[in-house]
Amino acid sequence: MNGAGWSIAARAGNGGRNGTENELATILAEGSALPATPSDVVPDPDLALEQEYVTDLYTRLDAARDLAERRWRQAISWPAVDPQALQERDATVRFHGERMVAFDAAEAGLCVGRIDRADDGGALYVGRIGLPGDDPAQDPALVDWRAPAARPFYVATPVHPLGIVRRRHIRTRGRTVVRLDDEVLTTGLAGSGLTGEAALLSALDASRTGRMTDIVRTIQAEQDRIIRSDAAGVLVVQGGPGTGKTAVALHRAAYLLYTHRERLARRGLLVVGPTPTFLRYIADVLPSLGETGVLLSGLGQLRPGLDARGEESPQTAAVKGRLEMVDVLRAAIAGRQVVPDGPREVEVDGFRLRLRPIDVTRAQAAARRADPLHNLARPFFVRRVVDTLTKRYADRLGRDVQAGAELLDREDVAALRREVAEHPAVRSLLAELWPVLTPERLLTDLFADPARIAAATPGWSDVDRALLHRPRGSQWTPADVPLLEEAEELLGFDDSAQRARADRDRQRALRRAQETLDVLHGSRSVDLEDEHLEAEVLSAGDLLSAEDLADRQRELDLRTTAERAAADRTWTFGHVVVDEAQELSPMAWRLLVRRCPTRSMTVVGDVAQTGSLAGAQRWDAVLRPHVGDAWRLEELTVNYRTPAEVMEVAADVLAATGTGLTPPRSVRTGGTPPVAEVTGEAELAERVAEVAADLAGREGTTSVLVPPSRRAGVVAALGALRPDVQSGPGADSSLGPVVLVPGEAKGLEFDSVVVADPQGVLDEGVRGLNDLYVALTRATQRLTVLSPGPLPAVLDRLAPAVV
Ligand SMILES: Nc1ncnc2c1ncn2[C@@H]1O[C@H](COP(=O)(O)OP(=O)(O)OP(=O)(O)O)[C@@H](O)[C@H]1O
Numbered sequence: 147m148n149g150a151g152w153s154i155a156a157r158a159g160n161g162g163r164n165g166t167e168n169e170l171a172t173i174l175a176e177g178s179a180l181p182a183t184p185s186d187v188v189p190d191p192d193l194a195l196e197q198e199y200v201t202d203l204y205t206r207l208d209a210a211r212d213l214a215e216r217r218w219r220q221a222i223s224w225p226a227v228d229p230q231a232l233q234e235r236d237a238t239v240r241f242h243g244e245r246m247v248a249f250d251a252a253e254a255g256l257c258v259g260r261i262d263r264a265d266d267g268g269a270l271y272v273g274r275i276g277l278p279g280d281d282p283a284q285d286p287a288l289v290d291w292r293a294p295a296a297r298p299f300y301v302a303t304p305v306h307p308l309g310i311v312r313r314r315h316i317r318t319r320g321r322t323v324v325r326l327d328d329e330v331l332t333t334g335l336a337g338s339g340l341t342g343e344a345a346l347l348s349a350l351d352a353s354r355t356g357r358m359t360d361i362v363r364t365i366q367a368e369q370d371r372i373i374r375s376d377a378a379g380v381l382v383v384q385g386g387p388g389t390g391k392t393a394v395a396l397h398r399a400a401y402l403l404y405t406h407r408e409r410l411a412r413r414g415l416l417v418v419g420p421t422p423t424f425l426r427y428i429a430d431v432l433p434s435l436g437e438t439g440v441l442l443s444g445l446g447q448l449r450p451g452l453d454a455r456g457e458e459s460p461q462t463a464a465v466k467g468r469l470e471m472v473d474v475l476r477a478a479i480a481g482r483q484v485v486p487d488g489p490r491e492v493e494v495d496g497f498r499l500r501l502r503p504i505d506v507t508r509a510q511a512a513a514r515r516a517d518p519l520h521n522l523a524r525p526f527f528v529r530r531v532v533d534t535l536t537k538r539y540a541d542r543l544g545r546d547v548q549a550g551a552e553l554l555d556r557e558d559v560a561a562l563r564r565e566v567a568e569h570p571a572v573r574s575l576l577a578e579l580w581p582v583l584t585p586e587r588l589l590t591d592l593f594a595d596p597a598r599i600a601a602a603t604p605g606w607s608d609v610d611r612a613l614l615h616r617p618r619g620s621q622w623t624p625a626d627v628p629l630l631e632e633a634e635e636l637l638g639f640d641d642s643a644q645r646a647r648a649d650r651d652r653q654r655a656l657r658r659a660q661e662t663l664d665v666l667h668g669s670r671s672v673d674l675e676d677e678h679l680e681a682e683v684l685s686a687g688d689l690l691s692a693e694d695l696a697d698r699q700r701e702l703d704l705r706t707t708a709e710r711a712a713a714d715r716t717w718t719f720g721h722v723v724v725d726e727a728q729e730l731s732p733m734a735w736r737l738l739v740r741r742c743p744t745r746s747m748t749v750v751g752d753v754a755q756t757g758s759l760a761g762a763q764r765w766d767a768v769l770r771p772h773v774g775d776a777w778r779l780e781e782l783t784v785n786y787r788t789p790a791e792v793m794e795v796a797a798d799v800l801a802a803t804g805t806g807l808t809p810p811r812s813v814r815t816g817g818t819p820p821v822a823e824v825t826g827e828a829e830l831a832e833r834v835a836e837v838a839a840d841l842a843g844r845e846g847t848t849s850v851l852v853p854p855s856r857r858a859g860v861v862a863a864l865g866a867l868r869p870d871v872q873s874g875p876g877a878d879s880s881l882g883p884v885v886l887v888p889g890e891a892k893g894l895e896f897d898s899v900v901v902a903d904p905q906g907v908l909d910e911g912v913r914g915l916n917d918l919y920v921a922l923t924r925a926t927q928r929l930t931v932l933s934p935g936p937l938p939a940v941l942d943r944l945a946p947a948v949v
Pocket residue numbers: 346349350358359361364365366369385386387388389390391392393394752755786787892893894895923
């Protein structure tokens with residue numbers, strides 16, 4: 147390190163700190179604030195030195211990418227002569243393809259900084275991926291941020307320097323180094339508690355784009371501990387709004403993929419989020435970290451082939467989310483295995499064959515003994531009933547020909563049996579007594595019929611039963627998905643037809659392959675005068691069996707693990723990350739735990755933000771039925787999103803929720819103070835539109851958060867000023883101002899937020915205080931509250947602006 151003076155930052159172009167960085171001291175003075183860190187001047191020549199190093203890193207990146215591409219091209223043209231070679235080819239093509247993607251992703255912000263080790267240990271550069279140096283015995287040119295060696299970059303402090311004397315954040319634009327931020331770690335003084343605060347604050351101050359970005363440059367120590375926590379078991383991360391739970395969960399996913407690459411590449415990793423909008427918001431983070439093998443899914447999309455986006459009342463969703471629904475489904479299935487009141491007759495070839503209730507009861511018992519699952523037991527039931535009817539048929543036939551049934555030999559009886567089994571009247575009776583059921587059919591029939599609901603819900607109140615009732619043809623909702631999946635487990639999936647089809651396809655491919663070989667064999671142009679020679683000449687057919695050839699013709703399967711997992715409902719994941727986990731119902735937990743039998747899960751959420759009736763109030767109550775006490779809790783305490791002034795307002799709402807949780811401490815302060823305005827009922831929508839249109843004209847994203855009853859009016863008023871207004875679950879704040887209800891805004895953030903009609907938010911939500919807390923904490927810069935009447939008491943702190 148060379149001598150001269152120090153400052154917190156050196157920049158190409160105009161140097162110095164921005165306003166937010168200076169504000170840190172103010173936060174400290176306010177008690178809730180975090181103390182500042184001493185900082186050093188970075189001499190300008192360092193920029194040139196770092197530029198040289200970074201340029202070299204990009205040369206290495208280019209070389210690595212070219213090599214991966216060459217290997218990919220080679221692999222894709224390998225002749226796969228047997229199934230094993232085919233598999234190896236697919237795997238190699240996939241491997242190099244993924245490396246190319248990872249190298250591309252690392253292009254932006256390749257190097258994030260360096261740590262200088264004590265005792266002349268030299269500098270270690272940290273970046274988005276690892277790049278080898280010239281000498282394998284020495285440090286790599288760039289160490290992956292997830293590698294153990296990179297850890298001090300995130301967690302070393304002046305009090306615990308971990309052998310580091312200096313941490314330098316390197317900021318690049320394109321391939322150019324534009325700024326360095328240094329922290330000297332030899333002071334022994336407790337600092338702000340923030341790692342690389344200058345880099346952090348400038349990241350937090352940036353306008354939002356409507357897409358979440360990664361935080362590799364500025365991960366904080368309390369976040370790093372969670373990101374690198376052991377993969378085994380269930381890790382619950384509780385944290386207030388803006389504490390980086392989502393960011394941490396996604397970086398943990400990337401960390402686990404790096405650390406347990408082989409297992410997770412095979413089994414895959416699932417990230418579950420609350421809404422499609424949220425999933426779109428976070429969709430770029432993992433690819434920007436070079437990880438493409440992760441399946442992101444909402445609850446409504448967890449059943450392959452179904453995109454459940456129907457809406458229903460929170461009360462109905464809550465009832466469907468109860469664990470008792472497992473018993474309801476069991477009872478509904480049992481209700482479809484029917485014993486008729488009296489004997490039933492079918493007419494086969496002029497003979498009336500009788501089936502008595504006791505015959506059906508016996509057939510049912512035999513079927514259930516053979517297999518407990520409805521669809522898998524059905525063939526046993528069918529066989530038993532057909533046997534009974536065939537016997538009666540044979541008896542009647544024997545009597546009629548007056549020579550007794552003994553006259554019929556086995557072949558005759560088999561023919562009768564076929565006739566009975568295929569007879570439409572018999573088939574329709576069997577379909578009535580024990581139908582083949584898909585989960586969709588079971589639930590549609592159940593919900594459409596109050597009598598079926600009543601039969602399946604002994605002891606339930608009429609109110610709860612009525613909540614389940616809905617007409618046929620209704621759209622599937624997210625709360626239906628765990629029920630459909632549970633029903634599939636209980637019904638069993640009879641894949642014999644599918645297997646038979648696959649078998650037929652394979653036989654057909656084999657036949658075609660054999661024909662090809664025959665043609666090759668017949669057409670070889672060998673002079674066969676010598677019979678001995680013939681035996682020695684090898685043809686394609688001698689080298690290759692028809693089976694090999696059929697395998698060779700198989701298509702390349704280059705689907706990623708995530709794509710294969712998405713298409714397979716029985717897929718079990720190596721790790722599951724659940725975001726906004728407080729919203730999940732017990733039935734949803736049951737589904738997720740089934741998809742992750744190892745219980746290696748990361749669960750992040752905030753029980754103070756629970757909006758759904760079925761959601762969590764306490765983590766232990768939610769998790770106990772599924773994992774007992776086998777889970778551990780970590781907490782995040784610093785709010786990186788919401789400025790302190792906004793958080794003060796939100797804190798009053800949090801206190802009123804009675805959860806006893808303390809609000810997270812805001813890192814930032816001193817921005818635009820939040821404002822409130824009483825508009826009068828008649829003017830509300832127009833005033834909201836006016837304010838939102840003004841905010842949307844500035845840099846960054848804007849959202850209006852409304853109670854459901856206000857949505858249409860506000861969208862219409864804002865639409866008149868801003869035709870690009872977006873609303874509803876698909877709304878995208880990168881395209882224009884958005885109007886959302888609090889539930890849709892879960893997990894999202896916007897530069898400017900307008901909360902319209904806070905009393906309406908309190909009144910219309912099933913957990914109104916939680917909804918208001920969510921709404922107030924979405925703002926990264928500016929918060930405006932517009933109320934048609936007096937502000938609710940919990941917002942007393944917001945003195946209405948003088949109009
Ligand atoms: N270490 C960090 N460096 C830079 N930005 C960060 C850091 N941690 C969090 N952030 C940013 O803070 C904001 C809030 O983070 P995030 O959305 O993950 O919080 P959250 O706890 O999930 O919030 P909520 O409970 O409201 O969903 C995001 O913009 C995120 O990128």
